[in-house]
Amino acid sequence: MFRRxxxxxxxxxxxxxxxxxxxxxxxxxxxxxxxxxxxxCSDACLKRYLDAQNWNVDKSKMMLEETLTWRxxxxxxxxxxxxxxTEGETGKVYRANFHDRHGSTVLILRPGMQNTVSLDNQMKHxxxxxxxxxxxxxxxxxxxxxxxxxxxxxxxxNIPIKSARDTINIIQNHYPERLAIAFLYNPxxxxxxxxxxxxxxxxxxxxxxxKFVYPKNKDSVELMRSYFDVDNLPAEFxxxxxxQYDHEEFSRQMAQDDVKTAKLWGFDQPQSNSRG
Numbered sequence: 001m002f003r004r005x006x007x008x009x010x011x012x013x014x015x016x017x018x019x020x021x022x023x024x025x026x027x028x029x030x031x032x033x034x035x036x037x038x039x040x041c042s043d044a045c046l047k048r049y050l051d052a053q054n055w056n057v058d059k060s061k062m063m064l065e066e067t068l069t070w071r072x073x074x075x076x077x078x079x080x081x082x083x084x085x086t087e088g089e090t091g092k093v094y095r096a097n098f099h100d101r102h103g104s105t106v107l108i109l110r111p112g113m114q115n116t117v118s119l120d121n122q123m124k125h126x127x128x129x130x131x132x133x134x135x136x137x138x139x140x141x142x143x144x145x146x147x148x149x150x151x152x153x154x155x156x157x158n159i160p161i162k163s164a165r166d167t168i169n170i171i172q173n174h175y176p177e178r179l180a181i182a183f184l185y186n187p188x189x190x191x192x193x194x195x196x197x198x199x200x201x202x203x204x205x206x207x208x209x210x211k212f213v214y215p216k217n218k219d220s221v222e223l224m225r226s227y228f229d230v231d232n233l234p235a236e237f238x239x240x241x242x243x244q245y246d247h248e249e250f251s252r253q254m255a256q257d258d259v260k261t262a263k264l265w266g267f268d269q270p271q272s273n274s275r276g
Contacts, residue, residue, distance in 0.1 A: 022055050023047060029061045036077070036265060037068050044142065052176035052205065067174045077265045079128045081254035087125035090115045091245030095133055096147070098232040098241075104180050105133040105144045108234075108243075111159070112152025119163045126167065130175060132257055135264070143180035145227065149236045149243075150187045161197055168201045179206065183224055185213045185237050213238075 023046045033041055041064070049067075053059040071077075088094060092113035096106040107129060116122060133144045159167075171179060187195075199207060213220040215238060224238065233239020261267075 019047065019050070019055070022050050022057060025057045026050060026060055026064070029057055030064065036071070039265070040068070040071065048142065048177040063173065063176070070174055074127070076127045076131050077261060078267075079124055079131070080258050081128070081251060084121065084125040084128050085251055085254075087116055087121055088250065089247050091247065091250075093126060093129050094245055094250055095129060095136065098229075099138070100145045100180075100227045101229065102143075102180065102227070103138045103141045105136050105138075105141075107133055107144055107146050109146060109148045110151065111148070112150060112154070114159075119160070119166075122159070122163070123166065123170070127170065130171075130178070131261070132254065134175075134178065135257060135261060143178055145180050146182035147234075147237055148182065148184045148187075149234075150185065150191065151236060153188060153191065155190065155194075161194075164194075164198050165201045168198070168206070172203055172206055179209055181227060182210050183213050183227075183237070184210065185224075186215060187212065 023043055026046050026049070027041075030041065046060070046064070049060040049064045050057070053063060090113040091108075091110060092115065093107060093109050096108050098106060100106060130144075137144070199210075202210070211220065211223060213224045215221065221238060225233075228237075228239065230239045232241055234241045234243035236243050
């Protein structure tokens with residue numbers, strides 16, 4: 001028994017050493033970095049990209065370089081709440097005031113509350129909130145959970161296939177291993193046709209993280225409750241809490257977080273940012 005335990009411990013230590021070696025390999029392959037690229041490429045970041053590519057250094061390097069190019073052009077860390085506040089008026093996407101059982105930040109998505117037509121602005125709003133969710137991760141936690149409420153959803157409020165594909169590409173390619181799980185709660189039957197197309201844009205790893213939950217399906221409900229405390233979970237997701245979105249209060253929180261982001265990335269004052 002003791003030998004088996006020691007062997008398990010030895011295997012774990014060996015794997016950790018191999019991963020550490022891969023991280024150093026990737027650092028060397030990337031070459032000298034500076035500024036925000038250097039800040040972004042922490043050891044934890046490199047591990048996420050390696051994990052997403054099954055610890056293949058060449059593929060991880062290519063993926064990470066594409067992200068650095070995207071971040072340099074899109075500048076997600078510079079998006080401020082006033083730029084996307086209109087998108088958030090209905091609470092169609094927002095950060096919840098609770099975590100899951102693993103400590104993950106939770107984003108609540110309510111596609112039936114769509115209130116705008118600009119796909120570019122909708123994307124900017126989602127990217128802002130993904131960055132915000134990462135900013136608010138507890139110490140030692142790397143991932144977020146998504147809760148998707150289909151109340152009020154219809155084909156008229158549905159996002160186009162191209163927009164769905166672009167969203168998936170950004171999440172998979174530029175935020176690898178950031179999504180712990182996504183629960184789609186009680187989607188209407190008409191959503192199935194949309195899903196049949198969209199699922200082909202998902203890689204195998206992301207596909208495994210998408211879970212459909214139906215109130216009458218005991219197994220799916222139990223799976224969801226294994227991730228969330230029922231007392232925290234809003235009634236819209238089968239819990240006991242009240243789902244409330246106060247746009248003014250949320251805007252105040254985001255204004256405070258914009259100041260945190262400014263300090264994190266080295267801005268003097270978020271208000272002086274030229275994008276505003």
